[in-house]
Amino acid sequence: MxxxxxxxxxxxxxxxxxxxxxxxxxxxxxxxxxxxxxxxxxxxxxxxxxxxxxxxxxxxxxxxxxxNELNGAVIFAGGESMRVGAKTTKAYVxxxxxxxxxxxxxxxxxxxxxxxxxxxxxxxxxxxxxxxxxxxxxxxxxxxxxxxxxxxxxIKEYVLTYKAEYRDAAVPDLHKVGLFFSKKIARRFFGWTVPYSKSKLEVGIGISSLSRGNSSAAFNAFAKTPYMQEALGGASKVAGYASMIPLxxxxxxxxxxxxxxxxxxxxxxxxxxxxxxxxxxxxxxxxxxxxxxxxxxxxxxxxxxxxxxxxxxxxxxxxxAHSYYSMLGDRGFSAMIKLSKVMGIDSFLGTYGDMDRPTLIIRRFFLRGISE
Ligand SMILES: Cc1cc2nc3c(=O)[nH]c(=O)nc-3n(C[C@H](O)[C@H](O)[C@H](O)COP(=O)(O)OP(=O)(O)OC[C@H]3O[C@@H](n4cnc5c(N)ncnc54)[C@H](O)[C@@H]3O)c2cc1C
Known part of the structure; x- marks a missing residue:
């Protein structure tokens, strides 16, 4: 011993x-x-x-x-958008x-x-x-x-990230994060916005290390999209950081x-x-x-x-789930969002979603199926 x-x-x-x-x-x-x-x-x-x-x-x-307090997310992909939200605080910034x-x-x-x-x-x-x-x-x-x-x-695959903080931004929703999926801009990951206050916004992006791209170039492309221009038009960048996440x-x-x-x-x-x-x-x-x-x-x-x-x-x-969404192009994302709305997945996730444990979401999904 x-x-x-x-x-x-x-x-x-x-x-x-x-x-x-x-x-x-x-x-x-x-x-x-x-x-x-x-x-x-x-x-x-x-x-x-x-x-x-x-x-x-x-x-x-x-x-x-x-x-800040968060109660949901707005997901943008393939020209569609979907709000997933609860009435109460689900997460904190x-x-x-x-x-x-x-x-x-x-x-x-x-x-x-x-x-x-x-x-x-x-x-x-x-x-x-x-x-x-x-x-x-x-x-x-x-x-x-x-x-x-x-x-x-x-570890063979990482996300290369770049995030920046802006003041005087037009924050679209004080209590929801924004998630942006686009195979062209955020390869095998996504872009995001996190509201800190009515005028302070975090904007970030991740791309897979397998894409051999550069996260700050991806960030610049993301910041130029019409949606981000609306939020950042009159804003000033306070700070920017590059980092990595294991996948x-x-x-x-x-x-x-x-x-x-x-x-x-x-x-x-x-x-x-x-x-x-x-x-x-x-x-x-x-x-x-x-x-x-x-x-x-x-x-x-x-x-x-x-x-x-x-x-x-x-x-x-x-x-x-990551491998699945990484394969989707704009048409695939658009179809997935439409299908999710038809199936009521947006309101299901708002009520029963667990940010951390998909096994719990699946269990709750089947329990709901049995009890309703
Ligand atoms: C852009 C981005 C956004 C993220 N957003 C979220 C989020 O919203 N929610 C969430 O849960 N997670 C998020 N994560 C992931 C989260 O930040 C990490 O999972 C978490 O910080 C990991 O903590 P850790 O203590 O393992 O490592 P770290 O936080 O990286 O800490 C490692 C420490 O080790 C020290 N160190 C390293 N090498 C040495 C050495 N040789 N000798 C002495 N000290 C050393 C470093 O200085 C550092 O302080 C995000 C990550 C990134 C990059």
Whole structure:
């Protein structure tokens, strides 16, 4: 039995911090390292849309991070549009920097040691992993040094993103995100708008790494479309950021005493690129496995089995839905939207939709069929 003494988490993103909080609460000594000076740095490269249900599961106090409330989406594709909405708030737009600080506060309060401004190199990681007293967790995001240093299987498809924030924009709907599908502009992904206030709007786009395109060129083409011109005509760009999202999960996430969680593991919804709810849930599962390894000598591989049992089917359904919409051209999108309206899918999703778990939507769909 290995005599484990300390957990080293590489990455103080939301997922690394949630994991560290759980470990510290379980009485496990844990140190988190991050190359950034402050946890809020560079967090604006991602959007901050989180379902209420998902946030309740993460169980971090997030009230001070709320920027706006969302109750649905307007989907634009193939010259058609469809509104999906509920009467009540379904999701929040959070300030990602403040949310990261909320996570760090809770991790510190539980007893986590967070060391900022310290980048771990490949050599550092290999050395730390050689010592069997350590458990090393790669929570170091989409370009994971831990994954490449230890030799985890690769992720083959990513979304290349570019997002910008505008002030003085003509925000089309204060409580709905806009989703724009177009094979020409947003190859194998989509463009989006996220309202922050009546005049502040986030605009973003993603394209697949397989398309060999450039996300900022795609963004410029998107910003020139008539719909975006209407919203951005008199607006000024405040800031712009490029980033990446993994579109698939790794075939292995545990090797010896090294684990991967969050974007480093590819635990992200391929349909939307949302990774925080799944990643945080997997972080809790990882914490349970590590506590069991410290206390009872159980194998760390229990984490691999447990997170796949809990989430792999949902991740697979997101990947299938992503592959499906990636194939559609304008005519296909237009037909899909018309069919969705005829079948009442727009109002069904508004009432029963779950942003994170397609398995729940399917279950609710069949239950409704049985009960009505
Ligand atoms: C444009 C865009 C929009 C998105 N919108 C949403 C959304 O609305 N909702 C949602 O749920 N998800 C969204 N996501 C995905 C979400 O941002 C990620 O899934 C989530 O941030 C992953 O968290 P993480 O902690 O795994 O990784 P990260 O947030 O990337 O954190 C990794 C940390 O590791 C640190 N690090 C990396 N390498 C090292 C090293 N060698 N040594 C020390 N530190 C290191 C980094 O500095 C960083 O702080 C979006 C992503 C993008 C790009």
């Amino acid at each position: 290995m005599e484990m003494k300390r957990v080293i988490v590489v990455g103080a993103g939301i997922i690394g911090l949630v994991l560290a909080r759980e470990l510290a609460r379980g009485g496990i000594p844990v140190t988190v390292y991050d190359s950034k000076a402050h946890v809020a740095d560079k967090t604006a490269k991602a959007s901050g849309i989180f379902s209420k249900e998902g946030l309740a599961k993460i169980a971090i106090k997030y009230d001070r991070a709320i920027v 959070l300030d990602r920097g403040i949310f990261a600080e909320c996570c760090a506060d809770e991790a510190r309060a539980a007893g986590t040691d967070i060391v900022m401004g310290r980048r771990l190199t490949r050599d550092d990681i290999v050395q730390l992993a050689k010592d069997n007293d350590n458990v090393v967790v790669g929570a170091d995001g989409v370009v994971s040094t831990v994954a490449s240093a230890i030799g985890f299987p690769p 698939e999960w790794r075939r292995r996430t545990v090797m010896g005493n090294v684990l991967l969680v969050g974007d480093a593991a590819g635990q992200v919804k391929a349909t939307t690129g949302g990774g925080v709810v799944f990643g945080a849930s997997c972080a809790r599962i990882a914490a349970d496995a590590i506590v069991a390894a410290f206390r009872k000598g159980r194998p760390l591989a229990a984490y691999e089995k447990a997170w796949r049992r809990e989430h792999e089917l949902d991740l697979r359904l997101h990947r299938i």
